[in-house]
Amino acid sequence: MIQRYSGDSLIPKRLVLNEANRAIAAALISLFQTSVGDTQGSLDRQLQALEGEGTDYRLKRGLAHLLRNSFSTFEVVSPLEPQALRSRLFDLAALRAPSPKAAAVHVTQIAAQLSQELETVVEPSHIRQGLYADLKENRLLTAFEAPEPDALLHRYNLSQVQGLFYKASHVVLNVHRNDPGEYKLMFRYLKLFRLMTYIEGEADQGFTVTIDGPASLFKPSTRYGIDIAKLIPAILHVTRWNLTATLQWRDSYTQQTRPKTFTLTDCCGLVSHYPPGKPYDSxxxxxxxxxxxxxxxxxxxxxxxxxxxxxxxxxxxxxxxxxxxxxxxxxxxxxxxxxxxxxxxxxxxxxxxxxxxxxxxxxxxxxxxxxxxxxxxxxxxxxxxxxxxxxxxxxxxxxxx
The missing domain is CATH 3.40.1350 (Trna Endonuclease; Chain: A, domain 1)
Known part of the structure; x- marks a missing residue:
């Protein structure tokens, strides 16, 4: 997360949707698309090479993080649970003197056994691939839902804002006269994320929603902060609103924690990736x-x-x-x-x-x-x-x- 200070206020850095940033986003998306079926370790090495030595490495790293965590599916691909597979191989290896030839025989033997047990063809290459498939770098990218470059850039800007709420001690949200359906959707998300809220007001004049942040708890909770951050895309579906958050922010230079404020309104220009709501609840x-x-x-x-x-x-x-x-x-x-x-x-x-x-x-x-x-x-x-x-x-x- 990148931000700057303006007095006691925090302002997160946002990307401009220009051709240069779109080109970076498109290059990263293309790399993920061509890496489907490859390992996470191989993908990470290609991402590191793509970063190069340019000054925009933090931007590329942030976009890659979003693609990896929000649009990609990584799986452990192995004919048998890797730990059990290793146990079988080590048990066979203990019966013979170690040698490259013996190791190849063991792999072939296990492949034949599993083919019988699982009633499917298991090749020696499947054994080699699955032996340490549970390591993070050996997980396979099995699916990738490619976003449009603009959608990825919008998601990046939203994540920059969401990250501020991990340190919130107090959030006050004012929602003005809106369509009742918008209120219902927002209150549904408040309930879904189990946020500690107090609601005042009425539909004609609007509502004030006060939310206790993770920094106000007896023991700060990152998980609770993430739940507050998840609410922001839901608020974007409301037409008229403004928000003020009090943040307990640790200065990177002085290492002291001081209160900062962050404000957001319906004119913020952020784009939600949440669906606008289901027609019916059940x-x-x-x-x-x-x-x-x-x-x-x-x-x-x-x-x-x-x-x-x-x-x-x-x-x-x-x-x-x-x-x-x-x-x-x-x-x-x-x-x-x-x-x-x-x-x-x-x-x-x-x-x-x-x-x-x-x-x-x-x-x-x-x-x-x-x-x-x-x-x-x-x-x-x-x-x-x-x-x-x-x-x-x-x-x-x-x-x-």
Missing amino acids: MIEAAFVERWSKLKTDWRLEREVDLIPIPGSVMIPDFRLVHPDGRTYLLEIVGYWRPEYLRKKFSQVRQSNCDNLILAISERLNLEKAGVKLANTPARIVWFKHQLQPKAILNQLEATD
């Missing part, structure tokens, strides 16, 4: 939508819904049901989840005080075992077995007329 939701489309009713099913603010968090129902006369209901599907999730979900429902919420609950859930009680739950309840039937929801809606 097969139950997808099947429900398909069945609803075949139903003859005036009620319209909408995917993107209003967010319901609750203390320290936010609740995002799965669907909104709208009638031409103006009536609106929210639908939340509670399928198969862990006990702690169920307790949190029903606590949110009670805190929401939402009187137009319908909860569709799977009968497979053991709410009693999870410690969940439906008493004082303001929502209307619909139970389902394997599939949520639209008519059950429609009956609930008609009962409210």
Whole structure:
């Protein structure tokens, strides 16, 4: 990671998408493409030669690191687990005096044995290749998903920014009036990465999300810092936002740790490699939508819904049901989840005080075992077995007329 200082602020270095940088990216991508089937050690030697003695070696090394870790598949290729293969060879070698001829005989003998055991042809060359295939430099590049040069350069710029968050002690994210679907995607990632967050606000005015960073923990955690860094590509899918991070940064000259700040906004120009989100969170939701489309009713099913603010968090129902006369209901599907999730979900429902919420609950859930009680739950309840039937929801809606 390369950055410069501006007072107490850190500014990561970004690459310009010009022809010179595109040429470097293209050369590296081509090298990985032609190295499929070769060993990692051979690839690394070619990468080192490509670096040469130029001043741009750090750029080439950074791009190669991304290609190696994000676009490549390295595998241990051996007819038998390498450690077991070595054990067989050493056991045979112990029976004869060491010599090149004896070693060749042993390899041929093991190849014949494995051909019988595995019911496939195992050549002596496979034995030689697999004997130390578990060493990092002997792993084979078996697949490579080649990105476009611009995509690789965008990924490099994003990684430069992400690296700053490994040392974050405090992150404040302000998200303004956005499409509810964008909020839902971002909050889904917050949950996925298990970040310690506090959420304030409401959908009309926006939300403030406060995230404790790895440097604020009793014991600094690089793994937690990586999880915060993973959130940045998700934030890029939100239209209007700004972010401020407090970093505990160690000065390379003084070796002292001092607080630094880093700011980022929706005008940053970074490009996310995350998909914009799945249409549905589960097969139950997808099947429900398909069945609803075949139903003859005036009620319209909408995917993107209003967010319901609750203390320290936010609740995002799965669907909104709208009638031409103006009536609106929210639908939340509670399928198969862990006990702690169920307790949190029903606590949110009670805190929401939402009187137009319908909860569709799977009968497979053991709410009693999870410690969940439906008493004082303001929502209307619909139970389902394997599939949520639209008519059950429609009956609930008609009962409210």
